[in-house]
Each structure stands twice: as C-alpha cells, then as structure tokens.
Amino acid sequence: MNAKVLITGAAGYIGSHTAWDFIDSGCEVVALDNLCTGFREMCPPPAKFVEGNAGDAELLSQIFRAENISAVVHIAGSASVPESVADPEKYYRNNTAASLVLMEECARNNVRDFVFSSSSAVQHGTPGEFLDETMPTITISPYGASKLMTEQMLADIGAARGLRWCALRYFNVCGADEKMRAGDCKKNATTLVKAAMECAAGLRKEVRVFGEDYKTEDGTAVRDYIHVSDIAAAHRLALAHLAAGGKGGAFNVGIGKGFSVREVIAAAQKASGKTFPTPSAPRRPGDPPRVVSNPARAFKELNFRPRFAEITPMLKTAWQWETLLREKNGEKRK
Ligand SMILES: NC(=O)c1ccc[n+]([C@@H]2O[C@H](COP(=O)([O-])OP(=O)(O)OC[C@H]3O[C@@H](n4cnc5c(N)ncnc54)[C@H](O)[C@@H]3O)[C@@H](O)[C@H]2O)c1
Structure with missing residues (x-):
C-alpha cells in the first residue's frame, strides 16, 4: 500500500x-x-x-x-x-x-x-x-x-x-506483536487477559470471576x-x-468463536505456566452473558482472515510481552 x-x-x-x-x-x-x-x-x-x-x-x-x-x-x-x-x-x-x-x-x-x-x-x-x-x-x-x-x-x-x-x-x-515491538502496557488494566497476565507475573494476587451463574456452558461470561x-x-x-x-x-x-472467562483463565495459566487464585465475585452490572461476533461481512468484503483462531496461542504472545515488560521495568514478583 x-x-x-x-x-x-x-x-x-x-x-x-x-x-x-x-x-x-x-x-x-x-x-x-x-x-x-x-x-x-x-x-x-x-x-x-x-x-x-x-x-x-x-x-x-x-x-x-x-x-x-x-x-x-x-x-x-x-x-x-x-x-x-x-x-x-x-x-x-x-x-x-x-x-x-x-x-x-x-x-x-x-x-x-x-x-x-x-x-x-x-x-x-x-x-x-x-x-x-x-x-x-x-x-x-x-x-x-x-x-x-x-x-x-x-x-x-x-x-x-x-x-x-x-x-x-x-x-x-x-495478545502482543509476535516480534515483541509492541504490547499492552496499561497498569491496573480492567481487561481479563491483562489482569491474568499481571497475576501470572506476580503483580496481582488474584483474578476475580464476575458471575458464575450465567446461562452459558460453565456459567461464566463468554466473549470473542x-x-x-x-x-x-x-x-x-x-x-x-x-x-x-x-x-x-x-x-x-472478531474471530466468530466464544471463550468463557474460565476458559480464558485456564489458557492464561497454560500459556504462562503459572497458577493463581481466581475467586468468584458477583456479576458486574451491565455485563452481558455472551458477546460473540459473526465476522462474515469482514471476511467477505474486507478479505479479513485472522491468523490466530485459538485462545492459547494468543495468550502466549501476551505472556511473552508481559515477561519482557517486567524485565524492562525491573519489576519483581511480590
Ligand atoms: N482494547 C479493546 O479490547 C478494545 C475493544 C473495542 C474497542 N476498543 C477501542 O480501541 C481504541 C484503542 O484502545 P486501546 O485498548 O488501544 O486503548 P489505549 O488506552 O491503550 O490507547 C488509546 C490511545 O489513545 C490516546 N488518546 C486518547 N484520547 C486521545 C485524544 N483525545 N487525542 C489524542 N490521543 C488520545 C491515548 O493516549 C492512547 O495512546 C479505543 O478507542 C477503544 O475504545 C478497544
């Protein structure tokens, strides 16, 4: 271009x-x-x-x-x-x-x-x-x-x-750039993946699971x-x-596939090789049970083809970035 x-x-x-x-x-x-x-x-x-x-x-x-x-x-x-x-x-x-x-x-x-x-x-x-x-x-x-x-x-x-x-x-x-030129640098992030990465890095003590009583397969909210x-x-x-x-x-x-909060946490633990506490917490107001895309229009008209279709490979790049970021910032596990 x-x-x-x-x-x-x-x-x-x-x-x-x-x-x-x-x-x-x-x-x-x-x-x-x-x-x-x-x-x-x-x-x-x-x-x-x-x-x-x-x-x-x-x-x-x-x-x-x-x-x-x-x-x-x-x-x-x-x-x-x-x-x-x-x-x-x-x-x-x-x-x-x-x-x-x-x-x-x-x-x-x-x-x-x-x-x-x-x-x-x-x-x-x-x-x-x-x-x-x-x-x-x-x-x-x-x-x-x-x-x-x-x-x-x-x-x-x-x-x-x-x-x-x-x-x-x-x-x-x-996730993060595979060449590790960029990634998520936010502190005190509210997104599940970043929170899980910070937990795996020892910078947070737990990831709370907001709502386990949704009408989804494992009761936790599903996202794309x-x-x-x-x-x-x-x-x-x-x-x-x-x-x-x-x-x-x-x-x-999106990728047109949903992963539950519990599935994402399991993938984050697998990608990082670390375990951390994941206590249940009440639902947050305004959190829908399921938000998953049908990306057919983007596929057809933009010729969009996501290279990552599974959660664990995405999270491996996030973990690699998190590790790099902590080394750069000289942050130690608590
Ligand atoms: N992260 C997600 O999962 C997600 C999902 C849906 C939509 N979005 C949208 O994507 C965009 C980027 O999100 P992100 O996660 O990269 O957030 P981010 O906070 O990392 O990036 C936003 C960037 O915009 C800059 N910025 C904010 N207001 C500005 C302004 N008025 N003028 C100039 N710069 C300004 C910030 O300094 C920052 O560098 C946002 O518009 C967000 O709503 C993000």
Missing part, C-alpha cells in the same frame, strides 16, 4: 500495533497521540510522532496541510466501560466530540477515507448467538453510546461531505477474543477496501 496515513492513538495498545502494520506494509505514518493513556516509546520509531489532541481543530488542520495525508485511522479514545459509567462527560467529550472535530477537519481538508475504532459495545444487549451488523444496536453504557454516536455522525457527515468510512467494531482484543495483530491488519484492509471504492459502514471484527 502506498499511502500517508494519520493514525490517532498510535502510542496506545491497538494504535501502536496498527501503526506497525501500516509501516510494515510500506505506508508512511503520522502518529497523533496526547499520551493520556499511551506511552511515547510505544509509537513505532519510523512514524512521525505529534503530541496533541485528536479533537484539536487547529492542530489537525496544520497536520493535514503540512503532511499531505490521504486517510485517517482514528483509534484514540477512552476505553473503560466502568469509568464511562462514573464519568460519562469524559466519554462524550473524548470519544464523541473529539471525533466530530476530526471528521470536520477531514472534510475541510479533503481527506476522504476514514477508519474508526468502534466496539462490540454498540451491540451489548442485542440478543443473538452471533452478532452481525444487521442486528440492532443497543448500548448499555456511556462508552458504548459514545462509540455508537460516532458511527451515526460518520454516516451523516459521510453522506453530506463525501467522507468514505468504515467503523470496525472490535470484540475483545488481546481477537489477536491485536489481526485487529491491526483489519484497519489496513478496511482502508484498501475504501480506496478501491468498496462499500463502507460497520464491520464486526
């Missing part, structure tokens, strides 16, 4: 992998990140790094004028469901309002192609074995609503201003886990699809 792409959030977990994927494919990358949760050193060195806010109109306009950007991959955002319940204004400001400014600046500066990090949270609460894009969108958190509102703005502004767009609804992203490098590749495929005149819209990007 021969393009110059602005990637927002490129110092974060998914953004850094996506930036590497584009660079590996021969693209030039301008990385915009305000480092609110990201890490400067995670941004791939070949990318041009700009520290700033993805909702800063003046800065965006400067970047678009100076860099001859042909497309935007908008990954920057705030990503915690519980935090969004406690602080909804932050989510509408950082996810929805900032995205509006970015879309307006794209339209003003003639940048036509836009790929957006959406989330399966726009369909949390939608009943069904496998979620596809034709099923209703129902959100049960301000986080999900902030993403869904952005999808709606893309549809409306896209139609009015000729912006071509794809919203990739990620399911649960995990996708490797971060596969999600990264989906952005490149989405942009290539738009550039070739393909139809945009929302794409559910």
